[in-house]
Amino acid sequence: MKKEDCFYLGKIVKKYSFKGELLAKLDTDEPELYDELDAIFIDLKGNLVPFLIESSQLHKSDLLRLKLEDVDSEADADSLLKTELYLPLDLLPKLEGDKFYFHEVIGFKVKDKNFGDVGIITGINDTTAQALFEIDRDGTEILIPLNDEFIVKVDRKNKTIEVDTPEGLIDLYLED
The missing domain is CATH 2.30.30.240 (PRC-barrel domain)
Structure with missing residues (x-):
């Protein structure tokens, strides 16, 4: 997946637990649209790498708490801090009328x-x-x-x- 085929969803801002959970700050007015994702792309050194999501839920309204598959420790979580999250463009909600991306x-x-x-x-x-x-x-x-x-x-x-x-x-x- 190339970056130009995706949209920026947000950034991982901190660890949530010692089990590898992360908190992501979403760049959206409607974070609830993204609380049941199956997978996400993370920008690792310029490459978009897919990660499966074991569980996710909104945390304090504008943060998304994520448990990613194969991210099971604080060290795993540390390696993903400050990375950017992306999703394919076809997952963007359709805008109508005079609103546009x-x-x-x-x-x-x-x-x-x-x-x-x-x-x-x-x-x-x-x-x-x-x-x-x-x-x-x-x-x-x-x-x-x-x-x-x-x-x-x-x-x-x-x-x-x-x-x-x-x-x-x-x-x-x-x-x-």
Whole structure:
């Protein structure tokens, strides 16, 4: 399994018991969706390694307590601390309407209500306080904030996102 075929679920943050149990901090608003998994992928030195789950349960609402097969001691558990957890993309809950996962809109066309065709989404920059659509317009990069007020419609069938940005925002990137 390759990382690009998976999504980041969370990170193992600490040991729970001397029997090899672990606590994972999940990167989700709905941790209850993941409390009955059969298996998980763990990133070990850049390789995704599958681990079978013997048992799991939510712990203090946002942590997942995991007992992994063949992880039976504190030493085994220590070796997995701070590692990242992944699941295959097909296990992501389907989003509908104007909600979307960042990875699913790469390649979508962006149309602005006033400006018209803006370009193609090449990426999402979520390293800033406000996530940004990275859009390629004939070699020029245009950044549009991922703001619910700007997003008018997500059309998965036609791979387009309609936005309504403040007047002049797109022009800022096109002026010489």
